[in-house]
Amino acid sequence: MSYYQLLKKIRKIKAIVQRSKPDPVWLLSTRSTLLMQVKNTLPVEAPRKKEVLGEMYKFLSPFFNFSKMVHKPVFAALAVIVALFGGSLFSVSAAEQSIPGDFLYSVKLATEQARLALAKDSKDKVKLKTEFTERRVDEMKKVIAAPGANKKEKVIQTAEVLKRDMDTIKQQLGDMQSESGAQDIKDTAKMIDQKTNAVVQALQDSKLEMSPEEKAKITEAQEAASSASVKAIEILADTHKTDGDVVSQQDVADVLKTHGEMVSKTMSQSFGSMPAIDAASSTTLGSASGTAMTTTTSSNLQKVTEAQKSLSEVDQLADENKMDEAIAKLKVGTQQAFDAQKTLEQESSLADDSAVDGTVLPNASSTEPVQTSTTTPSTSTSTTGTTPVNTGQGG
């Protein structure tokens, strides 16, 4: 018998067996006999709890088998999910601690953007953005404190991000003004003024041991922060006009004064902390570029004096309830103050360069130009907008 014949025979047997059926009468009689036997011997008492649980488990065990069958793909899928979502959660929490230059810093910025996108209204957006600017300041401090090869780039990067954030706050303040109520505007504007002032002050403190390029960037950020602050004051003043009950004159006057004081303080710190600039500029008197340098310095000091004057006028105007004028003065004063700071830092940069080049000539009368330059602005305060002293100084 060949293999196929054998299989054919087996199939035939199977077909015959499948067709065969037991006698129905026998089936029924056996059924009733067995059933009677079961009924007679079936225990009467209720099963114990342990038995019930055991049987429940046995009944459900196919499901456990099923879970065993699928557990591998399920675990694989879970692993992928954890890697994707859990991983991103870990990344985000790790990113929260990152500073500019870190691999995860972009994740941190992206997370902030996401939080901003999820903010319900412009007021929340402004608050969040302000919170983020405080983070930038913290990052700046960390970057300065941390040793690293690319410290300069990191500081510049942080300052740029901060400046961008401040510009955004300024823009968002405009949006908020049209959307929010007087009380909200008052609270937010005050908060922004306070926080931005703190940012400016914190940046000022961090500038002490910076290179000129870094200082320039930080000053730009400070200027942006100050500009955001002024914008907040403007909005507060506008709200005072429309809703005097909520925003009183005193409220506006207070923030105006605070801002003015902050700018003055920053300016005086800048100039006070840099005696070297005077010395540096004076030591270059004898060089070819010395005349121009001194001219610039005196011009700069004039700007400082003008800024101080503008800022002092702000207080007076605020007390007289001339808010528009006070704000205009504040803007002018702030602008002049930061211009003066920038010029000062540029000069410092040039002085450093010349010192490095070895073009510094020793000069006995090193303090003399300083004296001259410090006295010059006082005479020119009455003629703002012109620089009559420059020519005199240059000659």
Added chain:
Amino acid sequence: MTQLIDRYLLYRLKIKRDPDAFAKIYDRHVESIYRFVIIKLPRKEDAQDITAETFTRLWQHLQNQKEITNLRAFLYQIARNLVADFYRNRDIVTETEDVTFGLDLTSNSTQTDRGRGMDQIEARTELSLVLKQVERLKDDFRDVLALRLIDGLKFSDIATILGKDVGHVRVIYHRALKAIKDLN
């Protein structure tokens, strides 16, 4: 799914003390057990006795609170052992087997029953030819081939009946098929 229903019925029987659950178990499996034994036994009465005895043994087993993981395979296992016992206890095969096997001699027998009896005689003849052909194969090979090809059982059931691993049963089955080819 089949196993799930069996488990549920066992649960009803043991916990809910429901005798009808046993009746349902009987209804579900009696025919397949009967078909399983009838081809192996000389007389229809023997098949009926062994089938009935299979369920009695099942009930005894359940009364002793013993665990059953695969009811269907368990019933086949009992039936298989009973068939083995049957041949072990019978020294001489009775001469009547050819006469009575498959022939329903009861009073209400019909032409259909008679035809069915003829079928069974044919099946047994064919089986004896097949068994003669494969008698040189190992016992394991013959068992697996019969359970798979004739009784149409799943490999998992065969594994439980023979007390082997499923993978091992598959290997035995394929080796048995190859061995049949090599016989010619």
